[in-house]
Amino acid sequence: MHTDLVAALDIGGTKIAGALVDGDGGILVRAQRATPAREDGDTVMAAVDQVLGELTAAPLWGGVAALGIGSAGPVDASAGTVSPVNVPGWRGYPLVERARDAVGGLPVELIGDGVAITAAEHWQGAARGHDNALCMVVSTGVGGGLVLDGRLHPGPTGNAGHIGHISVDLDGDPCPCGSRGCVERIASGPNIARRALADGWRPGPDGETSAAAVAAAARAGDPVAVASFERAAQALAAGVAATATLVEIDIAVIGGGVGKAGDVLFTPLRRALERYATLSFVRRLTVVPARMGTDAGLVGAAAAALAGHADRTGTATAGV
Known part of the structure; x- marks a missing residue:
């Protein structure tokens, strides 16, 4: 018998992943479907229903206390709706209500994907043991979430900590936001590659123009590739330092595809942070790579479900 068993969904533009997760963050049952991102909203929901159908059919389902959902955003947790940029069929889509119907009326907790990854890193990953943390996902976009005073801080709509849309260059390029x-x-992957190409970087024989290819070139010493990562690191450092100054975080965790670039990103990032995080109460700030990997969204959604369940029942849930 598993205590604190919850269901979790991780919904993105590429895949819809589901799991049953125990109170220690262990994934016991998995289900997954491709996201029909170009289809209408009900077709996308049908894929979610298929994932939930697999979970509800599992022998362990009878012990599930709640469902946590981490979704690409924007989300509105107060309204129970989602409008993921990369799923155009969902605009103000009533995901919480539809998901609750699919799981027989169980409580549902909705958070943005950046907040979900933050919950996972705080519960089981690189931010474990830190009461005040910022966790960032740096990939196609830049998202994030906050842990303050030992608890996840999603804010009223579930979007608090969305560091990707802090302005760090007053006269900079217009952003789609x-x-x-x-x-x-x-600092996003496509923008690192865009800057490198604009400044004269040329891809290798394979023609690959991703941020990963720019990172490989930077590791090999290409000065334009190095400069593009240094510029991204500077933007990240400015955003992290601003956040630390505002709410006194002591650790910033960076995940996502760009976070996997390693020293090409983290060396200039730590150097830039010394220039931006200068006040006495932010100088001890550390920046580390994420640890949770591809299951972070599921584990974080489960953490949110467990925390919500603990709040409703008055029980303590360690570390969530």
């Missing part, structure tokens, strides 16, 4: 000079506009 409507602002200018956002962290995401400089």
Whole structure:
């Protein structure tokens, strides 16, 4: 018998993953479908229903206390709706209500994907043991979430900690969000590659123009590739330092595809942070790579479900 058993969904533009997760973050049952991202909203929901159908058919389902959902955003946890940028069929889509119906009326907790990954890193990963942390996902976009005073801090709509849209360059490029000079506009994978190409970097014989290819070139000493990562690191450092100054975090965890670049990113990032995080109460701030990998969204959604269940029942849930 598993205590604190919950169901979790991790919904993105590529895949919809589901799991049954125990109170120690162990994944006991898995289900997955491709996201029909170009289809209408009900077709996308049908794929979610298929994943939930597999989970509800599992012998362990009878012990499930709640469902946690981490979704690509924006999300609105207060309204129970989602409008993922990369799933155009879902705009203000009532995901919580539909999912609750699919799981027989169980409590449902909705958070954004950046917040879900934060919950996972705080519960089981690189931010474990830290009461005040920022966790970031740096990949196609830049998202994030906050842990304050030992608890996940999703904010009223579930989007708090969305560091990708802090402006760090007052006269910078227009960002698709409507602002200018956002962290995401400089530090996301596609923007690292875009800058490198614009400044004269040329891909190798395979023609690969991703941020991973730029990282490989930077490791090999290509000065334009190095400069593109240094610029991204500077933007990230400015955003992290601003966050630390505002809410006194002592660790920043960086995951996502760009986070996997290793020293090409982290060496200039730590150097830039020394220039931006200068006040006495932010100088001890450390920046580390994420640890949770591809299951982070599921584990974080489960953490949110467990925390919600603990709040409703008045029980303590360690580390969530």
